[in-house]
Amino acid sequence: MKIDSDFDSGNIQVVDASDPRHVRLALRPDTRSPHFQWFHFKAEGLQRGESYQFSLTNAPGSSYVGGWPGYNAVASYDQRNWFRVPSRYDAQGLHFTLDAQHPQVWFAYFEPYSRERHAQLVQRAIANGAELLSSGHSLEGRELPLLRIGSGAPGARRIWLIAQQHPGEHMAEWFMEGLIDRLQSGDAGIQRLLERADFYLVPNMNPDGAFHGHLRTNAAGKDLNRAWAAPSAEESPEVLFVQEQMAKYGVDLFLDIHGDEEIPFVFAAGCEGNPGFTPRLDLLETLFRQRLEANGEFQSVHGYPKDEPGKANLTLACNHVGQTYDCLSLTLEMPFKDHNLAPNKLTGWNGPRSKALAGAVLVTIDSLLDELR
Numbered sequence: 001m002k003i004d005s006d007f008d009s010g011n012i013q014v015v016d017a018s019d020p021r022h023v024r025l026a027l028r029p030d031t032r033s034p035h036f037q038w039f040h041f042k043a044e045g046l047q048r049g050e051s052y053q054f055s056l057t058n059a060p061g062s063s064y065v066g067g068w069p070g071y072n073a074v075a076s077y078d079q080r081n082w083f084r085v086p087s088r089y090d091a092q093g094l095h096f097t098l099d100a101q102h103p104q105v106w107f108a109y110f111e112p113y114s115r116e117r118h119a120q121l122v123q124r125a126i127a128n129g130a131e132l133l134s135s136g137h138s139l140e141g142r143e144l145p146l147l148r149i150g151s152g153a154p155g156a157r158r159i160w161l162i163a164q165q166h167p168g169e170h171m172a173e174w175f176m177e178g179l180i181d182r183l184q185s186g187d188a189g190i191q192r193l194l195e196r197a198d199f200y201l202v203p204n205m206n207p208d209g210a211f212h213g214h215l216r217t218n219a220a221g222k223d224l225n226r227a228w229a230a231p232s233a234e235e236s237p238e239v240l241f242v243q244e245q246m247a248k249y250g251v252d253l254f255l256d257i258h259g260d261e262e263i264p265f266v267f268a269a270g271c272e273g274n275p276g277f278t279p280r281l282d283l284l285e286t287l288f289r290q291r292l293e294a295n296g297e298f299q300s301v302h303g304y305p306k307d308e309p310g311k312a313n314l315t316l317a318c319n320h321v322g323q324t325y326d327c328l329s330l331t332l333e334m335p336f337k338d339h340n341l342a343p344n345k346l347t348g349w350n351g352p353r354s355k356a357l358a359g360a361v362l363v364t365i366d367s368l369l370d371e372l373r
Contacts, residue, residue, distance in 0.1 A: 005041040009112050011213030012041035015057055026058045030214040032221025037062045038168035040108040046100035059094040067261030068094050071337045074111055077102045082111040084348050110336050111351045113173040118204055121177050128184040136241025139219040142207035146245050149183045150198030157197040157252045157369050165224040166216050167209030169259035171334045171354040176203040178355025182362055193366045205238050228320035251325040252372045256317045257332050264337040265302040268330045271322035273307025284328040291367050296360025299341055
C-alpha cells in the first residue's frame with residue numbers, strides 16, 4: 001500500500017504501514033504551531049472486496065479531542081463524491097474502516113475545497129458580473145480577492161462575509177460557493193435584494209494554511225481569528241488587508257463563516273460581550289437567529305456559552321467588527337460531524353449542505369435589511 005499526502009491540503013504522516021490491513025498514521029501539526037486535527041491523504045494499492053483499517057494514533061493529543069466521539073471520517077474514490085466511513089475513537093486513536101471498492105481512495109477530515117476549485121469560483125464569479133475590488137496577498141504570496149456583488153450605489157447596505165480564517169474548516173468555502181452561486185442566479189428575489197445591498201466577499205481568508213493542510217493557522221503559525229485587534233504585515237497580512245478594505249467601504253452587517261469540531265449543530269456566536277453592545281444589536285441578533293431558524297438547518301439551542309457584558313475577546317473578527325462598526329456581527333458555525341437535527345448517515349454534514357445553508361442565510365439577510373441601521 002502507498003500512502004500519499006503531497007498535494008493541495010494534504011496532511012498525514014505514516015507511522016507503520018507494514019500491515020496493509022491496519023495502517024497506523026499520525027496527524028501533522030500546523031507549520032510553526034502545535035495545532036493539529038485536519039487530515040487528507042490518498043491510499044493506493046487496495047484490493048477490491050478487502051477490508052482496511054486506518055488509525056490516527058495521535059488523535060488523543062489533537063487540538064479538539066471532543067471532536068472525535070461521534071465523528072465519522074469522509075472518503076471518496078473520485079474526489080467528487082464523498083461519503084462517511086465507520087469510525088471509532090478510543091485512547092489509542094481514531095480508527096476508521098473501509099471495504100474497498102476501488103484500488104485507490106482519498107480520506108479527509110471533511111470534504112476538501114481545493115485551490116483549483118477556489119480559482120474556478122473566483123473566475124466564474126467575475127465572469128458573471130462580480131467586481132474584483134481589490135486583491136490582497138497571503139504571507140506566501142497567494143491572492144486574497146475581495147469580490148463585490150451589487151451595484152455599489154449610494155445608500156446600499158454593505159454586507160460582508162469572509163470564510164475559512166481557520167484553514168481546516170473547508171465547509172466555509174463550500175458555503176461561499178453556495179452564496180455566490182445564489183447571488184448570481186438571476187432569481188427575481190435576489191435581484192431585488194441586490195438593488196438594496198452590496199455583498200463584499202472574501203471566499204478564503206487563509207489560502208496558505210489551506211494549501212498546506214493546516215487546521216488553525218496561516219504560514220506564520222498565526223490564528224487569524226485571534227489577530228483582529230492588532231494585525232501585522234509580518235504575521236497576519238490577510239487580516240490587515242480586509243480591515244483596510246472595510247475602513248474604505250464601511251460595514252452594515254458582518255458574517256464570519258466557520259466550522260466547529262465538537263458541536264454537531266449549525267449555530268451562531270454573537271457580540272453580546274462587546275463594550276458597545278446595545279439593545280438594538282441584541283434585537284438584531286435575536287431576529288437573525290429566529291428568521292434563519294425558520295429558513296434552514298440552523299438552530300439556537302446548542303452553541304458556545306455567551307460572553308458576560310464587557311468581557312468579549314476583541315481579537316476575534318466577529319467582536320472586533322461589531323465593536324468597530326456598531327453593526328450586526330456574527331460567527332456562523334457548521335459541524336465537522338453530522339447535524340444532529342437532521343442527520344444523514346451517508347454524508348453527515350457536507351459541502352452541498354453548506355452551500356444550501358447559504359441560500360437560507362441570504363433570505364434572512366434580505367428580511368433584515370431595513371432594520372440594520
